[in-house]
Amino acid sequence: MVEFVINKLRSGGLITNYFCTSSCKHCLYNCSPHWERRYIDPDTAEKNLKTIRALGCRSVHIGGGEPLLRPDKLGTVLEIAAGVGVSVEYVETNSSWFRDIESAKALLSRLRPKGLRTLLVSISPFHNEQIPFSKVQGVIEAAGQVGVGIFPWITDFVSDLSQLDPAKTHCLDEYRQLFGDNYLMQILQRYWIHLGGRALETFRPLLGEKTSQQIIAENPAGCAAELTDTSHFHIDLFGNYIPGLCSGLAISKDALGTPLSTERYPILMDLYHNGIRGLFEFAEKNYAFSPQRIDYINKCDLCTEIRTHLVINDYNQSNELKPAEFYMNLA
Numbered sequence: 335m336v337e338f339v340i341n342k343l344r345s346g347g348l349i350t351n352y353f354c355t356s357s358c359k360h361c362l363y364n365c366s367p368h369w370e371r372r373y374i375d376p377d378t379a380e381k382n383l384k385t386i387r388a389l390g391c392r393s394v395h396i397g398g399g400e401p402l403l404r405p406d407k408l409g410t411v412l413e414i415a416a417g418v419g420v421s422v423e424y425v426e427t428n429s430s431w432f433r434d435i436e437s438a439k440a441l442l443s444r445l446r447p448k449g450l451r452t453l454l455v456s457i458s459p460f461h462n463e464q465i466p467f468s469k470v471q472g473v474i475e476a477a478g479q480v481g482v483g484i485f486p487w488i489t490d491f492v493s494d495l496s497q498l499d500p501a502k503t504h505c506l507d508e509y510r511q512l513f514g515d516n517y518l519m520q521i522l523q524r525y526w527i528h529l530g531g532r533a534l535e536t537f538r539p540l541l542g543e544k545t546s547q548q549i550i551a552e553n554p555a556g557c558a559a560e561l562t563d564t565s566h567f568h569i570d571l572f573g574n575y576i577p578g579l580c581s582g583l584a585i586s587k588d589a590l591g592t593p594l595s596t597e598r599y600p601i602l603m604d605l606y607h608n609g610i611r612g613l614f615e616f617a618e619k620n621y622a623f624s625p626q627r628i629d630y631i632n633k634c635d636l637c638t639e640i641r642t643h644l645v646i647n648d649y650n651q652s653n654e655l656k657p658a659e660f661y662m663n664l665a
Contacts, residue, residue: 337593338561338606340575340585343391346567348382349576350374350411351399352659355430356464359506362531363581364663365399373404374571379411382569383420385587392419395454397426397568405431405441412449424452424485428461432469438476445482452483457491458525459509459517467500490524528579530634532664542629546636549610553633556609561602574656577602580634582641584656601641601654609633613640621647638664 349363351373357366374382386394394415401408408425415422432438442450455477457470477484486492497512498504510517519540527533529541544552563578570576574584583602585594596603604612610633617623617640630636645661655661 335607336558338558338599338603339593340562340564340577340590341389342564343386343389343567343590344564345393346386346391346564346569347395347397348374348379348386348411348415349397349399349568349570350379350401350408351404351571352657353403354399354428355403356400356428356461357663358428358460358532359463359536360458360460360527360531360533362528362533362579363399364531364660366663368663369399369659372571373407374411376410376414378571378573379414380418382573382587383415383418385590386569387418387420389590393421393423395423395426400428400430401425402427402431402441405445408450409445409448412445416449422449422451424454424483425450426454426456427473428456428465429469429473430465432472432476435472435476435479438473439480442477442482443480446480450482452485453477454485454487457486457488457495459491459494459504459506459521462495462498462504463506464503466503467495467498470495471500488525529631530579530638531581531660534631534635534638535664538629538631538635541631542627542635544630544632545628546614546625546630549630549633549636550614553610556607556612557605557633558607561606570657572657580637582638582655582657582660584654586653598652599654600652601644605637610637613637617644621649 352363352365353369353371354365355367412422455470455473474484498508529537561577568576569587573587575587575590577583577585594603604616621644623640623643626639641655642661645655645658649655
């Protein structure tokens with residue numbers, strides 16, 4: 335039997351916190367203001383970064399949640415990264431923390447010598463539902479004045495957001511009215527979105543058309559390719575490695591580099607070898623799972639529903655379904 339082992343990391347990031355000012359409708363990690371207001375501690379940050387470096391990755395990005403909600407703690411993480419020889423490519427931000435140019439310049443100026451080189455600034459209709467575009471513009475201006483680089487994600491939406499009042503937030507319906515009923519589908523063609531997390535709820539009315547049995551029949555193989563993909567990995571503030579883009583699944587960072595065992599990781603091993611069929615049959619047999627809809631988007635959609643069912647029904651055989659708050663913040 336082929337072993338499930340993560341022994342080399344290619345490119346990824348460190349999640350400092352899951353709490354956020356927003357509950358974006360496309361968020362893969364279901365971040366929101368309702369999460370515990372916990373930030374990564376220095377010891378966990380150092381251990382995570384040392385693990386990342388030991389497995390061959392010399393640079394990371396920092397994301398959340400919103401990392402800049404705790405700027406002093408972010409500064410500590412930046413210093414730790416430099417100390418262990420891991421460079422920080424960029425820090426993600428939604429700009430919600432912006433108040434005015436001078437205070438933003440002061441904050442960024444404090445972080446720059448600690449290792450802040452570039453901000454990935456989120457620019458999208460999803461973020462604009464809860465963050466005025468004027469805040470985004472302010473962060474970009476302040477960063478430019480203090481020598482912090484900007485990675486705008488993505489510039490393609492600047493023209494859209496600029497057609498509405500930048501001082502206010504705007505719901506997706508306003509964009510539909512302005513750009514047409516198929517605007518949400520157009521977003522998928524302009525913006526990389528992984529259909530997992532909260533994006534499942536957002537796009538299911540447009541893309542969901544398969545029953546659980548169709549999903550299972552179309553996906554007979556295991557999920558090894560997805561679970562072992564390290565091209566965009568993350569390790570979070572709890573010391574959990576998130577396999578591939580499978581938010582809500584967790585591997586302890588201490589287990590990286592060695593083959594996973596069925597005893598410690600029964601769900602992950604089942605998914606790795608047997609795919610969605612294996613997980614479905616396990617949940618059906620042991621936890622009375624039954625599909626709740628007939629409009630699944632993909633196997634990730636069905637998998638998320640099954641895992642949520644397990645968490646709600648007190649599955650406690652392992653620590654793979656973490657963090658638990660992920661499953662409580664889907665909407």
